[in-house]
Amino acid sequence: xxxxxxxxxxxxxxxxxxxxxxxxxxxxxxxxxxxxxxxxxxxxxxxxxxxxxxxxxxxxxxxxxxxxxxxxxxxxxxxxxxxxxxxxxxxxxxxxxxxxxxxxxxxxxxxxxxxxxxxxxxxxxxxxxxxxxxxxxxxxxxxxxxxxxxxxxxxxxxxxxxxxxxxxxxxxxxxxxxxxxxxxxxxxxxxxxxxxxxxxxxxxxxxxxxxxxxxxxxxxxxxxxxxxxxxxxxxxxxxxxxxxxxxxxxxxxxxxxxxxxxxxxxxxxxxxxxxxxxxxxxxxxxxxxxxxxxxxxxxxxxxxxxxxxxxxxxxxxxxxxxxxxxxxxxxxxxxxxxxxxxxxxxxxxxxxxxxxxxxxxxxxxxxxxxxxxxxxxxxxxxxxxxxxxxxxxxxxxxxxxxxxxxxxxxxxxxxxxxxxxxxxxxxxxxxxxxxxxxxxxxxxxxxxxxxxxxxxxxxxxxxxxxxxxxxxxxxxxxxxxxxxxxxxxxxxxxxxxxxxxxxxxxxxxxxxxxxxxxxx
Amino acid sequence: xxxxxxxxxxxxxxxxxxxxxxxxxxxxxxxxxxxxxxxxxxxxxxxxxxxxxxxxxxxxxxxxxxxxxxxxxxxxxxxxxxxxxxxxxxxxxxxxxxxxxxxxxxxxxxxxxxxxxxxxxxxxxxxxxxxxxxxxxxxxxxxxxxxxxxxxxxxxxxxxxxxxxxxxxxxxxxxxxxxxxxxxxxxxxxxxxxxxxxxxxxxxxxxxxxxxxxxxxx
Numbered sequence: 001x002x003x004x005x006x007x008x009x010x011x012x013x014x015x016x017x018x019x020x021x022x023x024x025x026x027x028x029x030x031x032x033x034x035x036x037x038x039x040x041x042x043x044x045x046x047x048x049x050x051x052x053x054x055x056x057x058x059x060x061x062x063x064x065x066x067x068x069x070x071x072x073x074x075x076x077x078x079x080x081x082x083x084x085x086x087x088x089x090x091x092x093x094x095x096x097x098x099x100x101x102x103x104x105x106x107x108x109x110x111x112x113x114x115x116x117x118x119x120x121x122x123x124x125x126x127x128x129x130x131x132x133x134x135x136x137x138x139x140x141x142x143x144x145x146x147x148x149x150x151x152x153x154x155x156x157x158x159x160x161x162x163x164x165x166x167x168x169x170x171x172x173x174x175x176x177x178x179x180x181x182x183x184x185x186x187x188x189x190x191x192x193x194x195x196x197x198x199x200x201x202x203x204x205x206x207x208x209x210x211x212x213x214x215x216x217x218x219x220x221x222x223x224x225x226x227x228x229x230x231x232x233x234x235x236x237x238x239x240x241x242x243x244x245x246x247x248x249x250x251x252x253x254x255x256x257x258x259x260x261x262x263x264x265x266x267x268x269x270x271x272x273x274x275x276x277x278x279x280x281x282x283x284x285x286x287x288x289x290x291x292x293x294x295x296x297x298x299x300x301x302x303x304x305x306x307x308x309x310x311x312x313x314x315x316x317x318x319x320x321x322x323x324x325x326x327x328x329x330x331x332x333x334x335x336x337x338x339x340x341x342x343x344x345x346x347x348x349x350x351x352x353x354x355x356x357x358x359x360x361x362x363x364x365x366x367x368x369x370x371x372x373x374x375x376x377x378x379x380x381x382x383x384x385x386x387x388x389x390x391x392x393x394x395x396x397x398x399x400x401x402x403x404x405x406x407x408x409x410x411x412x413x414x415x416x417x418x419x420x421x422x423x424x425x426x427x428x429x430x431x432x433x434x435x436x437x438x439x440x441x442x443x444x445x446x447x448x449x450x451x452x453x454x455x456x457x458x459x460x461x462x463x464x465x466x467x468x469x470x471x472x473x474x475x476x477x478x479x480x481x482x483x484x485x486x487x488x489x490x491x492x493x494x495x496x497x498x499x500x501x502x503x504x505x506x507x508x509x510x511x512x513x514x515x516x517x518x519x520x
Numbered sequence: 521x522x523x524x525x526x527x528x529x530x531x532x533x534x535x536x537x538x539x540x541x542x543x544x545x546x547x548x549x550x551x552x553x554x555x556x557x558x559x560x561x562x563x564x565x566x567x568x569x570x571x572x573x574x575x576x577x578x579x580x581x582x583x584x585x586x587x588x589x590x591x592x593x594x595x596x597x598x599x600x601x602x603x604x605x606x607x608x609x610x611x612x613x614x615x616x617x618x619x620x621x622x623x624x625x626x627x628x629x630x631x632x633x634x635x636x637x638x639x640x641x642x643x644x645x646x647x648x649x650x651x652x653x654x655x656x657x658x659x660x661x662x663x664x665x666x667x668x669x670x671x672x673x674x675x676x677x678x679x680x681x682x683x684x685x686x687x688x689x690x691x692x693x694x695x696x697x698x699x700x701x702x703x704x705x706x707x708x709x710x711x712x713x714x715x716x717x718x719x720x721x722x723x724x725x726x727x728x729x730x731x732x733x734x735x736x737x738x
Contacts, residue, residue, distance in 0.1 A: 012603055012606075013599065013602070013603070014599060014603050014606055014610060014611070014614045015606075015610075017614055017617060018610065018613055018614055018617075021613075021617065085734055087734060087735070088734075160550075229734070229735060230735060231735075232731065232735055233735050321733065321734055324730075324733050324734065325734055328730055337730070338688065339553075339688055339729060339730070339733060340688065341548060341549050341550070341553065341687060341688035341689050341691070341692055342548050342549065342550060342692075343550055344550035344552060344553060344729070344732065344733065345733075346733050484730070484731070484734050485727050485728070485730035485731035485733070485734050486727050486731075487730075492682065492685060492686055492709060492712075492719075492722060492723050492726050493709055493710060493712075493713055494713075494723070
């Protein structure tokens with residue numbers, strides 16, 4: 001944004017006044033950090049992964065993919081400085097490659113974030129139901145708890161009520177302190193008497209089905225991409241957004257690697273898979289009860305419960321924002337792109353996601369499917385797989401985008417890093433596709449192992465076909481793809497150029513024919 | 521019926537009164553939209569007065585601010601005159617910061633609003649309340665009649681309808697079923713396109729409200 005007359009000696013009153021309204025460095029970093037959810041990742045994803053495919057080397061995978069994502073971020077944050085709607089992956093792909101691929105990517109993103117969101121309800125329900133049974137001796141099904149969370153999120157989304165960022169910040173800080181103490185104590189109580197580093201040995205990661213571990217780890221890192229949402233409203237965005245992104249990645253990578261490693265140490269690298277299979281929902285907490293006491297384990301469960309809720313809110317808002325932007329651009333029905341006058345909430349977009357969540361919870365409850373394995377883990381990691389596809393697409397988009405014009409970015413940010421990221425993530429993608437049956441823990445020829453990843457191919461094809469239709473039949477819609485908030489809406493028509501200087505009188509004659517019959 | 525209440529008043533004043541709930545007198549528009557709508561309303565007043573225009577996404581003062589006229593207009597013109605290089609989005613965001621209080625004060629001066637102190641938890645703060653609630657509902661009724669006529673009204677009404685659409689207020693204020701409402705509104709909005717400065721202001725208000733959603737801004 002321009003900031004006053006650069007040649008003027010006096011500082012701009014306008015810019016100074018607007019700067020007060022901008023988000024400070026701390027707020028942006030806090031926001032980015034809230035994507036870290038160590039208890040959710042370790043007690044949920046990692047333990048489920050060990051129970052399912054038993055790859056001990058997950059801690060190493062956190063380190064390796066954390067570094068890959070840091071390389072990816074170089075091109076990502078560089079491009080965020082130059083495009084509109086920088087909070088959405090498809091926007092990068094639309095700006096970098098073309099609008100047709102952008103629409104394909106947008107549907108992939110919608111599916112991925114929806115899966116991540118509804119997946120949370122499964123684990124949220126299980127943990128909540130466990131807490132109620134244990135503490136209050138209430139026998140409540142997981143889906144009842146899930147529906148209560150769903151209802152709260154529905155109301156918050158519709159009224160545009162956010163959880164106070166300070167509350168989230170304090171809870172996250174407690175969670176991090178707790179996890180660090182847990183790690184120290186767990187490392188101090190190693191199984192067999194000595195601290196094993198088996199979790200960091202490549203031979204314990206790069207085994208058959210390593211792609212399953214990759215998919216899990218990408219899922220765990222999801223949320224690191226959030227900071228560019230504030231690209232247009234943060235103070236010193238050029239530096240703040242990259243700093244927040246790298247810091248979030250570092251905190252996530254270190255906490256996830258350290259905590260999952262500590263768990264292998266105290267349980268024994270050879271025992272984690274068996275222990276996770278015996279207690280897939282609460283292994284982390286039964287270990288906490290052993291290392292500390294029951295009260296500490298309960299505190300951890302409560303922290304996990306609130307963290308799950310915050311994650312579900314965050315993914316709900318992501319989906320609503322995506323749908324809203326696509327509604328404004330006319331890619332999805334326009335009504336998704338409208339806001340409520342009183343609250344400013346993207347009401348229809350929010351309610352749509354809410355309905356999707358309800359349908360999924362109800363279907364799982366009626367079918368009696370396992371909420372941890374088949375809802376949380378299957379849909380969560382499949383959602384993470386979708387994010388992986390978008391990461392690859394975004395890397396390629398950055399290469400092409402800066403290939404046309406370097407825009408003052410360094411060769412590392414605009415070329416080397418995105419190429420390295422695209423290659424590394426491409427390898428991760430290849431391995432993950434191969435290992436999808438391992439990830440879902442199904443037979444290698446089970447239909448679900450290709451149906452779930454295949455949904456993305458279907459969404460992509462639908463998106464591309466839809467975009468091609470728009471390009472030929474509704475070019476004005478096609479041209480607005482990737483513009484986000486600046487897109488033309490149905491209500492206020494766009495003007496081609498502001499060239500008229502003379503004020504004409506309203507041209508009543510020429511429009512009254514279109515105006516229909518006057519009301520009686 | 522108080523004959524005065526159905527007369528046209530300044531765009532921003534009209535917008536402010538229409539943004540109030542007829543029963544409670546409280547705003548039925550969220551803060552950001554209220555601020556942007558009023559800022560654009562004030563700028564539309566200046567544009568229609570031919571003291572300001574919009575060109576290439578910049579505000580251009582057409583007269584030197586000489587201190588005469590509405591003090592809000594004078595202050596705005598002085599800002600535009602001093603810093604001509606900001607784009608429209610910056611100006612709207614900037615004026616939105618002060619527009620709600622500025623317009624409310626103007627309406628107090630005109631006798632439409634009065635200031636009451638509400639007792640909060642820790643401190644009491646002033647709130648603006650309508651003097652006569654009927655006047656508030658008549659403002660909406662008037663614009664409803666303008667739309668129902670089906671012909672394109674004068675520029676101030678065109679701008680007002682545009683702002684109501686851009687902020688999402690148009691639906692809550694229309695209480696009676698206007699026949700062919702969408703077509704009538706579309707005709708008015710279509711007419712706005714032929715006035716690029718007004719159109720640019722209103723278009724930008726809508727884009728900024730949407731940007732608030734995408735940037736999770738309130």
